[in-house]
Amino acid sequence: MxxxxxxxxxxxxxxxxxxxxxxxxxxxxxxxxxPPGPQTFGNTQVIFSDHEKHMVARIRQADAVFGCMAWLTNYAILDALAGLEAVQIVVQKEDFLRPDGPGWRKTKLLRAYKALDKNLMRFNIPWDVGSCDQCGDPSIEGVRCMGVHNSGRKSASPRMHHKFLVFCHLADGYPEPYAVWTGSFNATWNGTRCRENSMYIESEPIASAYAQEYGTVAALSEPLDWQYAWVAPEWRIGS
Known part of the structure; x- marks a missing residue:
């Protein structure tokens, strides 16, 4: 046949x-x-192709983006994020994130991550991470990590496996969520070659629910130059 x-x-x-x-x-x-392009149903757009292009377009419409993205190495997406007023993304803890080894690829990636540092203060983030202790430096880097590093290369290891971005307007420096992107798409070059699904949902209540989850993950996060293979939050709730 x-x-x-x-x-x-x-x-x-x-x-x-x-x-x-x-x-x-x-x-x-x-x-x-x-394959069909994005299909819109009410306040939800369903996407099965060209995820990078559509994600970049949505990023450029926002003032600020917060989120959890298991792996973030796509330079078109990183460049779009760098143009925003405020950015904070939590990624899965990986050894290649640590800035203590050679390699131009690592240098290029860390430089792109550094471009997302916007002098953002945790007390301006209205979710769990904004309630963490402020006695030390109250700033927060554009990219941090969370999860367990699979140093033993086990077949299964718990990961920070989220893949969502919360899009916000800024009002007097404070983020106001209005939409969320979620689905299977990893913001990587290889992600553009995979069969993936994404949804872009314009809903303040739904975006705010994702923002709350982001805030919890960010409160458990660590610098990219992490020290422990297990979860070791840098901050605690309170002052």
Whole structure:
């Protein structure tokens, strides 16, 4: 029934862009429709392709973005985030985040992360992380990490596996959530080659619920130059 298994051959590195694959030619039926673009239902947009492009566009509409993104290494997305007034993202704790090793890739990534430092103060964040002790430096970096580092390379290890961004307006320096992006898409280069799903939801109550979860994760977060493989929050609730 099938004359071939894919319309594109594997590239030299052996990896596919799964979004470019189509079912094999079916006899007497050589046309396969292109995947649909974003589909909107009420206040929700459903996205199955071109996640990077759509995420960048939504970021550029916001004043500030807060969120939890398991892995954040996509430079188009990082560049868009760098243009905002306020940014704070928590990523999964990984060894490659620590700035104590060589490598131009690490240097480039850490430089992109540094561009997200906006002199943001924790007391301006109206969620759990904003209630943490302020006796020391009250500022918060643009990117921090949380979770357990899988130093033993176990087949299963608990991770900070969220993938959501909360989009905010700023009112007198305080964020007001108005929308959230959530789904399976990782903000990485490889994420653009995977079959993923995302939803962009314009709802203040839903965005605020995600903001609360962000605040809890951020309150448990650590600097990128982390010291312990297990969870070791830098701050505590209170002053």
């Amino acid at each position: 099938y004359e071939d298994h894919a319309r594109i051959p594997p590239p030299p590195d052996g990896g596919y862009n799964l979004n470019a694959l189509k079912p094999g030619n079916i006899r007497h039926y050589d046309y396969w429709p292109e």
